[in-house]
Amino acid sequence: MKKLCNIFKGKYIWAIAMAVILSTSSAYTLVDAFILPKSYVVIDNDQKNSVDNTDPQENTTEQQESQNSQDSQDLQNTQDSSGSQDTQDSQDSQTEPQVTDMSYKDNNISISIEKVTENGVVYYAADVQLSDISYLKTAFADNTFGKNVTQPVSEIAEENQAIFAINGDYYGFRDTGLIIRNGELYRDEARSAPDNQALTVNQDGDLGTVTEGEVSGESLISSGIWQSFSFGPVLAEDGSLALTNTKVSSRANPRTAIGQIDELHYIFIVADGRSNESNGMTLSELAQAMVDRGAVTAYNLDGGGSSAMWFNGNIINNPTDGRHSGERSVSDIIYIGN
Amino acid sequence: MSKLNKTVVVYTFLAVFAVIFTKIYGLFGHGVTSLWMSNMYLVLVGGGAVIFLTIKGLAVDITDCTMFRLFYNIYNSGIAIIVNGMLLKGILEIAGATSGIVVWFLYVGTAFIVCAVLMLGYMLYEKYYKIKCISCKDR
Numbered sequence: 001m002k003k004l005c006n007i008f009k010g011k012y013i014w015a016i017a018m019a020v021i022l023s024t025s026s027a028y029t030l031v032d033a034f035i036l037p038k039s040y041v042v043i044d045n046d047q048k049n050s051v052d053n054t055d056p057q058e059n060t061t062e063q064q065e066s067q068n069s070q071d072s073q074d075l076q077n078t079q080d081s082s083g084s085q086d087t088q089d090s091q092d093s094q095t096e097p098q099v100t101d102m103s104y105k106d107n108n109i110s111i112s113i114e115k116v117t118e119n120g121v122v123y124y125a126a127d128v129q130l131s132d133i134s135y136l137k138t139a140f141a142d143n144t145f146g147k148n149v150t151q152p153v154s155e156i157a158e159e160n161q162a163i164f165a166i167n168g169d170y171y172g173f174r175d176t177g178l179i180i181r182n183g184e185l186y187r188d189e190a191r192s193a194p195d196n197q198a199l200t201v202n203q204d205g206d207l208g209t210v211t212e213g214e215v216s217g218e219s220l221i222s223s224g225i226w227q228s229f230s231f232g233p234v235l236a237e238d239g240s241l242a243l244t245n246t247k248v249s250s251r252a253n254p255r256t257a258i259g260q261i262d263e264l265h266y267i268f269i270v271a272d273g274r275s276n277e278s279n280g281m282t283l284s285e286l287a288q289a290m291v292d293r294g295a296v297t298a299y300n301l302d303g304g305g306s307s308a309m310w311f312n313g314n315i316i317n318n319p320t321d322g323r324h325s326g327e328r329s330v331s332d333i334i335y336i337g338n
Numbered sequence: 339m340s341k342l343n344k345t346v347v348v349y350t351f352l353a354v355f356a357v358i359f360t361k362i363y364g365l366f367g368h369g370v371t372s373l374w375m376s377n378m379y380l381v382l383v384g385g386g387a388v389i390f391l392t393i394k395g396l397a398v399d400i401t402d403c404t405m406f407r408l409f410y411n412i413y414n415s416g417i418a419i420i421v422n423g424m425l426l427k428g429i430l431e432i433a434g435a436t437s438g439i440v441v442w443f444l445y446v447g448t449a450f451i452v453c454a455v456l457m458l459g460y461m462l463y464e465k466y467y468k469i470k471c472i473s474c475k476d477r
Contacts, residue, residue: 014411022422025443029426033437174436247431251369274368302434304368322368 034148041145041186099312104163109135109336111164113311121252121285122278123271124309124317125293126164128336130264133205138168138181138227140332145179145186147172150329153308154315157335165310165335166268167256169231170302172331177230178212180221181332187230188217194245197234199258199299201227207260207297209234229301229334235259235287236298243287248300252280254307254319258334259295267293268334270309274322306330341401341410342393349386353379356421360428367432375428378421385417392458398465400458409457416450419443 097106104111108131116123130136139160141151149172157165171179171187178198179187190196190213200208203224210220212230220228233246235257254273260266269289273280281289283300290298305321305328319327356379364371389410393401400406423443430437 014415018411018415018418022418026422026426029437029439029443030429032439033430033435034433170434173434175438176436247370248434249367249369253368 259298420447
C-alpha cells in the first residue's frame, strides 16, 4: 500500500497522468461519434443485404436484422408483385416527361416546386403527386447502413437516378431510433422521450407516427410499414398543429419536413436559414406552413446544415450550417424516382 | 495557502469556468441546449463542498496520512471524469448525436468516488482505533 501511495507522491504526476488519459479518451469518444465510419449492412444492387462487420455483438443484431429482412422480403415481394403490375402498366403507356426548372410531370409522377419568400424566410415547397407508392423511395449514403457513412444529397440522388430528393433523418449520427427502409428493419433502438416519435410510411403510402419502444419494429413491418424516419418532432396530425415538447431547437433554423396532403399526395418543405437571405423557420412556422398547405400529417426531418432539396440535377436551395455554404454530407435521402 | 484553501479556490475557479464555457458554447448551439452541460458546474460546486466540509468537519486530522494524497487524487479524478463525461454528453446532445462510450465516463467517475469514500473510511478507522497503521506517516 505504501509503495502504491509513493508512486503518485511526486508532485503533479497523478494530475498529468489523468490529464493525458482524459484527453485521449475524450478525443476518441468524439472521433468515434462524429468521424469514424462504421458499415453495418451493405445493400447490393439486387437490394439484398450482406453482413459486413466483425463485431460479434453487432453480428448478432445483424443476423436478427437479416432474419427480419428475410421476413420482410416476402412482404416486399408481395408488394412488388402487386405494385409492379400497376407500375408496369403505367410504364407501358409512359410518355415523355415534361420538365421545367421547378416542375416535373410524367404519367406517374407530378412534382411542382414553389419558392416562397416571406417574413425574411426563403423556403421551397414541393407538391408531389404519385400514382404508386413505389415512386417514393429512400436511399442510404454509399448504399450502406452504418454510422458516419455519409455523402452529399446530390451524390446519393444522382447515384439512384432520382428526379427529386431531400435529406432524410441523418440516422447515422445516432445509435438509437427506429429505422425501417424499403420494408427492412435496420434498427429498433428506442430514443428517449420527448423526442421518441418516429414517422412511418405504410405500403399504401400513408404517413403515420409511432412512439418508439411502444411497438416493435418487427410488428410494424408485419403491419405493413414500409419506411420509418427517426427525427421529429411531429408537426401536424389530423390536419392540425401537433407540436409537443422537444429538445430540437425551436429557434429559426434551416428546416426540412415531409407531409401528406391526401392519398399519394405529399408536400416537402426545405427552408433556408442562417444566412443574410433567410433567417430560417421556427418549428411552429414550419408546422403552420405544412398545415396551411393542407398537410394532414407532417414531420420534421434533420435540419440545419443538412437541409437540402435536389431537383433535376441541381441543389435548388442554399444549404449552409451558418459558417460554410454548400451541402453537408448526410446518411440518407428521401427521393422520388422511376 | 493551505491544501484545503487551495481546493476551495480550484473548485470555485472550475465551477465558474464551467458556467462561462456553457454560455459561450450555447452561443454556437443554434438554440439547442443540454442539461448535462448546463449542470456541470453543480457537480464541481457539490464535489468541492463535499471534500471541503468532510475534511474540515472531521474530528481528526487525516491530512497527515500517507494515504490521504492517494485518496485526494482519486476523489478529484472522480469528479473530473464525471464532469468530463457530462461535457461530452452535452456536446453530443447539442450536435444531435449519441455515443455509447460517454456513459462509461459516468460509471468510471462514480467508481473513483466510491473508491475514495472507502479510502476515507479506512483512514478514519485507523485514526479512531489508533492502530499501527500503514497509511499514516507518524506511526
